[in-house]
Amino acid sequence: MEASESKGAPRAVLALPAVALVLVAIWEITATLRAPGGVPDDDAFAQAGSYVREHMQPGDLVVFAPAWIDPVGRMVVGNALTVDAAARMDSAKYARIWELSIRDEHAPEVAKLRPEEALDIGGVAVSRYQQPPVTVLADLRDRMDTAKIVGGAAHVELQEVGFAPHRCILATPFSDQHPIAITFPGVTLGSQIVGYVGIADVFTRRDRREPASLSLSFGELAHPAVTAIAGVDDGWVRFSATTPPGTVANLTFQLASAAGGRLICFAAEVRQ
Amino acid sequence: MKELFRSRAVIGWMLALVTVITVTISQRSVGVARDEALYMSMGSHYADWWFGLVTFDHGISRDNVTKTWGGPQPTDNNREHPPLMKEAFGVSKKVLHDKLHLMSEVTAYRFPSALVHGLLVALIFFFAAGIAGTAEGIVAALLALFLPRAVFHAGLAAFDAPIAALWFATVYAYWRALEKDMGWTLATGILWGLALATKHTALLLPFALGVHYLFLGVRAARRGRSWALVITHRWELIASLALLGPVTLYIVWPWLWFAPFTHVREWLTFHLKHVHYNFEYLGRNWNAPKFPWHVAVVTTLFTVPVATLSAAAIGATTWVTTFVRTAPSERDKRAPGLLLVLSAAASIGPFFLGTTPIFGAEKHWMPMLPTLAIAGGVGVVWAARTAAQALTDHARAPLIAITAVAGVVVLAGLVETRAAHPYALTWYNALAGGAPGGADRGMNRQFWGVAARGVLKKLPDLGPPGPVYTHDASPAWGIYLRNGLLAPGYTDAGMEQAGIDHSKYAIVIHEKHFNRHDYMIWKSYGTVAPVFVLRSDGVPIVSVYRRP
Numbered sequence: 074m075e076a077s078e079s080k081g082a083p084r085a086v087l088a089l090p091a092v093a094l095v096l097v098a099i100w101e102i103t104a105t106l107r108a109p110g111g112v113p114d115d116d117a118f119a120q121a122g123s124y125v126r127e128h129m130q131p132g133d134l135v136v137f138a139p140a141w142i143d144p145v146g147r148m149v150v151g152n153a154l155t156v157d158a159a160a161r162m163d164s165a166k167y168a169r170i171w172e173l174s175i176r177d178e179h180a181p182e183v184a185k186l187r188p189e190e191a192l193d194i195g196g197v198a199v200s201r202y203q204q205p206p207v208t209v210l211a212d213l214r215d216r217m218d219t220a221k222i223v224g225g226a227a228h229v230e231l232q233e234v235g236f237a238p239h240r241c242i243l244a245t246p247f248s249d250q251h252p253i254a255i256t257f258p259g260v261t262l263g264s265q266i267v268g269y270v271g272i273a274d275v276f277t278r279r280d281r282r283e284p285a286s287l288s289l290s291f292g293e294l295a296h297p298a299v300t301a302i303a304g305v306d307d308g309w310v311r312f313s314a315t316t317p318p319g320t321v322a323n324l325t326f327q328l329a330s331a332a333g334g335r336l337i338c339f340a341a342e343v344r345q
Numbered sequence: 346m347k348e349l350f351r352s353r354a355v356i357g358w359m360l361a362l363v364t365v366i367t368v369t370i371s372q373r374s375v376g377v378a379r380d381e382a383l384y385m386s387m388g389s390h391y392a393d394w395w396f397g398l399v400t401f402d403h404g405i406s407r408d409n410v411t412k413t414w415g416g417p418q419p420t421d422n423n424r425e426h427p428p429l430m431k432e433a434f435g436v437s438k439k440v441l442h443d444k445l446h447l448m449s450e451v452t453a454y455r456f457p458s459a460l461v462h463g464l465l466v467a468l469i470f471f472f473a474a475g476i477a478g479t480a481e482g483i484v485a486a487l488l489a490l491f492l493p494r495a496v497f498h499a500g501l502a503a504f505d506a507p508i509a510a511l512w513f514a515t516v517y518a519y520w521r522a523l524e525k526d527m528g529w530t531l532a533t534g535i536l537w538g539l540a541l542a543t544k545h546t547a548l549l550l551p552f553a554l555g556v557h558y559l560f561l562g563v564r565a566a567r568r569g570r571s572w573a574l575v576i577t578h579r580w581e582l583i584a585s586l587a588l589l590g591p592v593t594l595y596i597v598w599p600w601l602w603f604a605p606f607t608h609v610r611e612w613l614t615f616h617l618k619h620v621h622y623n624f625e626y627l628g629r630n631w632n633a634p635k636f637p638w639h640v641a642v643v644t645t646l647f648t649v650p651v652a653t654l655s656a657a658a659i660g661a662t663t664w665v666t667t668f669v670r671t672a673p674s675e676r677d678k679r680a681p682g683l684l685l686v687l688s689a690a691a692s693i694g695p696f697f698l699g700t701t702p703i704f705g706a707e708k709h710w711m712p713m714l715p716t717l718a719i720a721g722g723v724g725v726v727w728a729a730r731t732a733a734q735a736l737t738d739h740a741r742a743p744l745i746a747i748t749a750v751a752g753v754v755v756l757a758g759l760v761e762t763r764a765a766h767p768y769a770l771t772w773y774n775a776l777a778g779g780a781p782g783g784a785d786r787g788m789n790r791q792f793w794g795v796a797a798r799g800v801l802k803k804l805p806d807l808g809p810p811g812p813v814y815t816h817d818a819s820p821a822w823g824i825y826l827r828n829g830l831l832a833p834g835y836t837d838a839g840m841e842q843a844g845i846d847h848s849k850y851a852i853v854i855h856e857k858h859f860n861r862h863d864y865m866i867w868k869s870y871g872t873v874a875p876v877f878v879l880r881s882d883g884v885p886i887v888s889v890y891r892r893p
Contacts, residue, residue, distance in 0.1 A: 105774075108775070152872055
């Protein structure tokens with residue numbers, strides 16, 4: 074009896090590779106058949122979109138998570154998400170943010186917030202978040218008609234930066250030796266200036282790998298108040314500077330790159 | 346013995362037939378790939394030239410060869426890619442569609458790819474059966490048949506499945522030639538020439554064959570006590586590869602008939618300096634070196650059925666342990682395991698360098714799949730037989746165990762292949778979590794614009810006809826219209842922002858670097874909301890916008 078048992082153990086071990094193969098295969102079949110169920114169907118998304126549209130207030134923002142459901146999210150909320158909101162600089166000025174999410178993911182805009190309202194619609198998590206919004210005293214994208222531009226061309230345009238949409242000031246220096254300078258005269262400052270800079274256009278980012286730089290100076294300061302570097306893989310790079318509230322100053326952005334014709338995209342807000 | 350070979354031949358060619366039928370049927374719902382549209386058009390162009398030549402409509406002159414096969418620019422008449430498969434696509438369309446009306450235009454163009462994929466599966470069977478046994482051969486062939494991405498590529502009029510087939514056909518012929526068979530020796534050179542005439546990556550194959558040849562040469566030298574045997578032990582093979590390979594390439598490629606050295610140099614230079622297309626991998630868009638060393642490993646782990654990978658791991662372990670335990674004098678003189686490993690390594694090895702373009706992913710190292718499938722076949726049969734022999738003495742137990750284990754492992758591949766269809770480039774295996782898991786992990790969504798086929802029938806539901814911004818499906822749009830896959834009136838609006846501004850509808854085929862097309866449409870249409878989003882297992886692959 075003992076001999077038989079001791080002989081039986083290693084024999085069973087010899088069967089393990091086959092058992093393992095069968096178990097892996099059965100798991101794979103099951104997992105493959107169940108994989109599509111991990112994403113809610115069209116009806117669930119449509120109902121979630123309807124709910125958001127019905128309960129949205131003017132000025133609300135809608136975000137989606139994970140990022141790959143973005144097209145479906147935009148389809149179901151329709152024009153509740155405007156082009157400007159989708160191509161926002163950031164989400165700081167929005168008091169209320171709605172999130173449509175699946176697979177327990179969350180958008181970066183709400184990562185640090187707790188939902189005021191949350192419900193599940195057929196697997197689509199609909200959440201409403203509240204945050205104290207920043208007060209924007211001036212959006213420099215709206216002041217381009219008063220800006221003085223030296224050493225290049227600049228205009229406001231919706232551009233792809235870091236594979237995301239951003240309505241920005243698209244600045245192109247005439248030379249790879251000298252920066253383009255854009256001055257906004259007589260801006261009444263708040264407590265800070267917040268902005269973002271990045272390089273537009275995936276193909277020029279591929280073909281020329283040099284970064285772009287932005288420096289901001291204001292008032293009588295001899296040195297830039299802030300400098301930001303955006304590399305080709307850095308996306309939308311944040312910069313900020315504290316400012317003396319109530320002061321009226323000329324704001325000058327200098328943008329440069331060793332890559333000729335670099336499409337440098339930036340946006341900035343003067344915040345209370 | 347003769348009977349065994351005869352029955353194996355029947356099994357092998359039956360497997361090939363099943364493969365050809367499977368691929369031919371499955372490709373019917375697969376959209377036309379961007380590059381495929383060009384290869385189809387060039388195929389017809391080349392076929393017309395050959396038919397004109399053999400019917401004495403024209404002769405051979407530098408002028409008419411240049412007009413059909415080349416030109417001053419690097420991509421004139423698609424001269425950057427050798428012509429063999431394009432010629433086959435064109436001839437197939439001319440015969441099977443135009444003359445015999447047996448197939449639709451697109452199916453006829455694609456049929457040669459399906460045929461050579463059938464050949465590949467048959468050769469995998471013959472090789473595995475030859476080194477391990479009939480059961481191993483059958484399982485290896487079925488595992489190869491149910492590789493989702495391979496089935497997809499085999500259904501296209503492109504070069505990736507055909508080069509895998511002709512690469513492995515060369516390996517198989519070389520292996521058979523080692524039996525000192527002159528027919529296979531000649532076939533080795535000719536098949537390598539055909540592989541060269543299919544895709545430039547065939548140039549990597551001599552590295553695998555060369556190392557294997559030297560390994561056998563060292564063995565022969567030790568036995569024969571002459572170091573000259575390292576090189577000369579099967580010198581006919583070297584002669585065949587060195588002479589028949591280039592001659593075959595020359596014969597099938599008229600562009601080489603004038604200024605052959607210059608044209609070969611230009612062909613290879615094009616690929617050595619190939620631009621890096623955009624490709625998403627682990628959440629990041631890659632379009633410039635240095636690429637991660639693990640792209641090929643992770644992509645293979647996520648695009649081959651898990652059960653097949655597991656079986657291959659067991660099979661490889663079995664090979665190694667058997668090799669170690671077998672006395673040198675009793676080992677297979679032709680070292681087939683080493684040959685398979687070297688073949689796979691030559692195919693996938695360049696992608697560890699970090700500088701080889703990674704766009705296209707697994708399709709560029711498809712010639713390693715036969716090695717994986719054969720290892721899988723060996724692994725399944727070994728595991729099943731060992732389990733049966735360990736647990737019972739019943740005579741039929743091994744056969745029952747092999748049938749059961751192979752059945753469920755092959756079924757896993759079949760289920761994955763079915764799940765992948767027809768958007769196999771968006772599909773990832775169960776290890777990745779399927780298509781949604783692939784999207785979560787930031788794996789490449791798709792390429793070549795194939796998925797646009799899925800929205801063609803939807804367009805009439807969205808509104809009356811009008812110009813469509815066709816995005817990456819632009820080269821295929823005319824084929825869709827011509828073949829009635831798209832209602833008339835939904836014409837191609839043109840390229841980029843001008844095309845969008847002129848359009849009534851716009852489609853975006855989702856890839857990370859294509860996001861900019863959404864934004865161009867938002868600017869023109871004044872809305873961010875598509876009216877329809879095509880999804881594959883829940884993952885968005887095509888958005889359709891309608892101008893408000």
